[in-house]
Amino acid sequence: MSEFLDFLKHKYAYVAIGEFKPGRFAEAQRLYEKAVSSYKQGFQGAFLLQKPGTDEGIAIIMWEKIEDMEANKNEIYQKVLEEMGPLFVNPPKTDFYEVCNEIDGFSEE
Structure with a gap:
């Protein structure tokens, strides 16, 4: 039953x-x-995705719970945000999404 709940x-x-x-x-x-x-x-x-031949990208960070991201905001995180901010043309668009489906790729095992 616990496997089903997981x-x-x-x-x-x-x-x-x-x-x-x-x-x-x-x-x-x-x-x-x-x-x-x-x-x-x-x-x-x-995941960090880059549109080929451009400086456009998408960052995807997976979390068990939304609150976990808050729990991981540390000194390194704050320093990186300060360093990364001036690199953007405009502030990035950000949001949280619930992962509704996860499908693994084909494996020849």
Whole structure:
């Protein structure tokens, strides 16, 4: 029964969509990796996507609960936000999404 209840639990995704100033994506990526590496409680994984040939990107950070993101706001997180802010053309659009479906890719095992 507990496996079924665990199955019913949904993760949450924090999504940020933005554009960096020309040539600043690599620096933003380094800062993103630094921030994400400091996350612990409830952290479920992260993705950083870049539109090919541009400085536009989408950051997706997976959390067990929305509150877990708040619990992970530490000195590293604050410092990274301060360093990353000036790299954006405009502030990114951010929001939380509930993960309603998760489908694994094909495996030849």
